[in-house]
Amino acid sequence: MSRPKPDTAVPEDPAWKSLRLDELTLTRKEGFAAFAEAPDYPRPPDMTMVELKALGPAAKEEHDLARRRFLANLRPIKTVQADGLIADLTDVLEAGLDQPNWEAKGMAAVDAFPGLGKTTVGLSFAKRVHNDLIRQHGRFTAAGHERWPVIRVGMMGDTTVKDFNWAMLEFFAHSGRNSGTANSFLSRALDCAVSCESRLLLVDDLQFLRFRSIRGTELANQFKTIANEFPLMILFIGYDLRKKGLYEDPQLERRITPLELAPFTIKNEAGRMQWRSFLLSLEQRVVLADKYPGMLADDLSDHLYARCSGHIGSLMTLVKRACLRAIRTGEERLTPDLLTHVKPDRAAREQQAQWEELLASGMKTSRPRNHRKQG
Ligand SMILES: Nc1ncnc2c1ncn2[C@@H]1O[C@H](COP(=O)(O)OP(=O)(O)O)[C@@H](O)[C@H]1O
Ligand SMILES: [Mg+2]
Known part of the structure; x- marks a missing residue:
């Protein structure tokens, strides 16, 4: 007599039940925190061919779904290139961490072809900064504000100075993001960064910016202001940044540490x-x-x-x-x-x-x- 085939294969991890990372967006601090603090997606059990064949249809389907989700949420794999880049980023960050606020902080730019893992490495680094600083200093600052170690902004096609400042406020879901001038947005963002003790501003997809246009120049100037006034390191990520003119501004050229990510x-x-x-x-x-x-x-x-x-x-x-x-x-x-x-x-x-x-x-x-x- 054959045994009935088992009908559940995979115990669902409760931490994942309530959390769907693919529904998150990193343009808001809550989304970023959920990403940074999410447990690893549970690995489905390894089965032999015999065990797999012994599963009933529902259990097999469940096992396959769990394998698909696991593949979609793979933790980044260690590579020599990524480790080297993270070490360089850590150098820039740590040099600025205990500096007084009025001293300009570091800037780094990761410039490499699409698909080499820039966003992945940038986010792993940001995730570490988020978790380390919260572990070391607590969820709240001494003044009682929430601590937000990382601000993340993704650039889009035609970002103006005001759009960029708006995006920083949007990250904080700041109530003042709906009206005001570019400058008032910037000073609100500065308030947020200072009171939340932010230490890293991650700007991804910087290649969308045309530095040689008027807007580009305005934004380049603004990055200098941020590096001078905000208590944080700026990490730019993009493709072809040199060719697009990022370093044509002499001050930025002096201040930004260019970094790469090479293929195998x-x-x-x-x-x-x-x-x-x-x-x-x-x-x-x-x-x-x-x-x-x-x-x-x-x-x-x-x-x-x-x-x-x-x-x-x-x-x-x-x-x-x-x-x-x-x-x-x-x-x-x-x-x-x-x-x-x-x-x-x-x-x-x-x-x-x-x-x-x-x-x-x-x-x-x-x-x-x-x-x-x-x-
Ligand atoms: N270290 C890694 N381990 C596993 N997958 C990686 C790693 N680095 C990149 N990937 C995968 O490669 C793809 C491209 O990476 P991404 O970071 O988006 O590249 P880029 O930002 O340079 O265009 C993504 O699907 C990402 O999951
Ligand atoms: Mg990318």
């Missing part, structure tokens, strides 16, 4: 080791019943490198979609054949053929010396 490279042994170690970490996160050690890091290393040319964004999209497909088809493991069916983004596709050729000819390899195929 397989040019040398150190790069190949980093690539392999990233694939090993990624492999750990994959919840597929028929996966095996070395699935990504040994058997798919060249294929994956050719598919993403070292860009973490393209790689993560590919692997996530491939996992979802492997779940849907029941294959439950990643193979070159399955990956080939997942369509790449255009930039990755442009470079794929060239990389495939180099890797197939043996002129290049993505694998460290001790991990190449024998014979």
Whole structure:
């Protein structure tokens, strides 16, 4: 007699039940705090093929949904590039933390191609600043105000000085954000930043700003004012910032520390080791019943490198979609054949053929010396 198939597979984490991160927006402080303080999404249980097949239809569906959510909410994976960048950002931040308010604080700008993980690293850094400062100094300041260590502003197409100041007030949900001049918005934002003891202003997608226009110049001047008057470090994130003219203002050029985020490279042994170690970490996160050690890091290393040319964004999209497909088809493991069916983004596709050729000819390899195929 066969046993009835179990109908629940995954216990829902209560912390996640009431929290849907995908419904949050980071333009408000509450959204940012929920993001920064959210527990990691619970990992669905690892099952063997036999265990998976033993699930009833409802339990299987539930397990698959939990795997999909887990994939969508993966905690960032440690990379050498991201660690280096966070160390540099910490240098800039810490140098300013205990300075008197009237001393100008640091500014840093992360300038790199789309899809290299700038927003991800910027937010991990901001998350750490939020949690560290609240842990060290409490949720309230000595004067009894809420402590908001981080202010986050995302730029859009045509941001004026007033829009930017409005966005800072919007972050605080300040009641005075509905009327006033650009200057009055700025002084309200300064009040918020001072009383909430904000220490980091994160400005993402700065490439939307045209520095060479009148608006750009006004905003550049305003960034100087903020760096001089506000008690915080400014972290700019964007693409092509140098070409767009961020450093053409001599004062900004002197004050901003330019930082980068590089793609994975397989040019040398150190790069190949980093690539392999990233694939090993990624492999750990994959919840597929028929996966095996070395699935990504040994058997798919060249294929994956050719598919993403070292860009973490393209790689993560590919692997996530491939996992979802492997779940849907029941294959439950990643193979070159399955990956080939997942369509790449255009930039990755442009470079794929060239990389495939180099890797197939043996002129290049993505694998460290001790991990190449024998014979
Ligand atoms: N360290 C990481 N670990 C896991 N996924 C990452 C990591 N860095 C970036 N990603 C993923 O790559 C994609 C692009 O990253 P993003 O930070 O948006 O890039 P950018 O801001 O440079 O365009 C996102 O889907 C993100 O989740
Ligand atoms: Mg981004």
